Amino acid sequence: MSAPLRGRRLLLVEDNRALRRGIARALAERFQVVDEEGDSDRAVERLGDPGFEPYDVVVTDLRLPGAGGLAVLSAARERDERTAILLMTAYGTVEDAVEAMRLGAFDFVQKPFELPELEARIDRALGHARLLGEVAILREERAQMQARSRIVGSSPALHAAISLAERAAPTRATVLVTGETGTGKELIAGLIHAASDRAPGPFVKVNCAALPETLLESELFGHERGAFTSADRQRIGRFEQADGGTLFLDEVADMSLATQAKLLRVLQDQQFQRLGGSRLLHTDVRIVAATNRDLQSAIATGDFREDLYFRLHVIGIELPPLRERPGDLEALSQHFLEEFALEMGKPLRGLSEEALERVRAHAWPGNIRELRNVLERAVLLADGPQVGSAEVGLADATGAPQAWRPGLPPAGLPLAEIERAVLMEALERSAFVQKDAASLLGVSRRKLNYMIQRMGITHPSWRINRSVH
Structure with a gap:
């Protein structure tokens, strides 16, 4: 006899009362709870009742009074997809087995069978369910670690x-x-x-x-x-x-x-x-x-x-705002630099000391989003092994702001392209929230919406561009 399964719960669904009672008595020596039902409708009702805890194993006949064994299988999977399900039938066909497996059954056993055979299949089903549970836990832990690693600072x-x-x-x-x-x-x-x-x-x-x-x-x-x-x-x-x-x-x-x-x-x-x-x-x-x-x-x-x-x-x-986290500025800057350097294929080592001084001196009214945008632009413009103060821009170490000047190529650039680039910068900095972008540019939301429509700018977060009234 296999070892007892402490705390395990099993539901047995079989319309032959003598067979059901015999299997239940045998499995009761291993499972803490063995519940029985004689027809599929009552089993489906039990599986959907929040007053009952989910089962670790459901063993059900395929041919049953009522909706049938596949309905029991579906109800068990809907309640808890971790439940291991075994189907029994005296009329097993390949089609039945394929459909049962498609719906999530772990195994399919044909009557008549010996009790040790059923117990062995239950053990395999529980082992498989345990492995799936461990994989799910590892995935959740990995997702949690990834989510935590995205938050940089101490x-x-x-x-x-x-x-x-x-x-x-x-x-x-x-x-x-x-x-x-x-x-x-x-x-x-x-x-x-x-x-x-x-x-x-x-x-x-x-x-x-x-x-x-x-x-x-x-x-x-x-x-x-x-x-x-x-x-x-x-x-x-x-x-x-x-x-x-x-x-x-x-x-x-x-x-x-x-x-x-x-x-x-x-x-x-x-x-x-x-x-x-x-x-x-x-x-x-x-x-x-x-x-x-x-x-x-x-x-x-x-x-x-x-x-x-x-x-x-x-x-x-x-x-907290970024200005209240001055000790995190260097770590955040390095994090974004590495992210964009990898994305753009640039072998950058870090920021120059002068560039770091400018990062530390800036007030960062746009917080981490603003810092990220500044570093993305700086990596894009960087030519050497480090990001320098010229690429970072911002203010110098004394706090004197640099006058902003667009980078005009030798061949010139149409004014409309500069206007579009500035508008896109404002939208990106504000995460495409139009009222925030309008505030950055010092224009009304109506004016901003007109510019967006005129330039044909769209974004997935906008279901439609609002019409101008």
């Missing part, structure tokens, strides 16, 4: 934020990440996802500031065909896409009050409706939200719902 404030994110990750609590633009809020959200039990699921990102209100609702909740003029087909939203994973809502303060109310209902009930639909859809999503605004002030002015704030701010993580 300042106490940053370490406190990372520590809180890692403690919050295993829970279901919603997290609100705050900090100035470009401080790495998305990286913290990615770390929370990677360090959670939702890591195998999707990590879906939505920039709430990049879309107008009507498109944001469709983006989040989806829409039915005919919900609005251009809705020529059904579209699932981000909540459905993120089911079983994490939904990152960046710039959540830019939501309208109407969209905030809908988001609050989803957080409360875990249910929502597509635009133009009437059917309630269930979602299993963990929310991580982020903003660079003072939500307490927004609540005071009536721009943000206080009840939504409390729902989002179960755990709050504040990221």
Whole structure:
């Protein structure tokens, strides 16, 4: 007899009562729990009941009263894909075996069989499931390490934020990440996802500031065909896409009050409706939200719902601006230099001392995103083994700013190309959030939108370019 399997749970589904009882008695010596069902419908109901824990093994006959053994197999896989499933039948065919394996069965045993044969197949199935579990754990650990390695720095404030994110990750609590633009809020959200039990699921990102209100609702909740003029087909939203994973809502303060109310209902009930639909859809999503605004002030002015704030701010993580992390500047600069040097195939060793002085002297209002853009440009322009102060630009060590001058090639350059390059630089620095790019250029959002349309600039985060009124 094989060794006992402590803590293991098995479900046996067989319509022949005598055979079922005999197998159950034999397996009860090895499994802590052996549950029995005599028909497939009751087994499917049991497998879908959240009051029962998932099973380690399901042994089911293929030909059963009700929906049949393949329905039991599907229900077990839907409940927990780690469950090992064995099918028994006296009428086994190649077609049955192929279909069972396609649906996720581990093995297929034909009646009559000896009990030791069934036990040996169960042992192999559990061994396979154990290996799959170990691989999944290793993948999750690797993803967590990769997510952690992307956050560079050793300042106490940053370490406190990372520590809180890692403690919050295993829970279901919603997290609100705050900090100035470009401080790495998305990286913290990615770390929370990677360090959670939702890591195998999707990590879906939505920039709430990049879309107008009507498109944001469709983006989040989806829409039915005919919900609005251009809705020529059904579209699932981000909540459905993120089911079983994490939904990152960046710039959540830019939501309208109407969209905030809908988001609050989803957080409360875990249910929502597509635009133009009437059917309630269930979602299993963990929310991580982020903003660079003072939500307490927004609540005071009536721009943000206080009840939504409390729902989002179960755990709050504040990221320090780069100017408060001067000790991290050199490590971050080296990190980005190595990244872009590898990408561009340049054998650069680092920054010159004068270039580092300029990096240290700069105030970095755009934080890490600005530093990354500066280093990308510097690596692109660098010709020697090091990035020098000329490539970095910025201010000199005394704080005197260098006058910005575009690099005009000897043959000249059309003014329209310079204008487009400046606009693209502003969009890239602001992560293609148009209101932030307009602020960098000192123009209105209307003017910026006109320039974008005139130059034919598009970006995947823009569902459409807003029309000029």
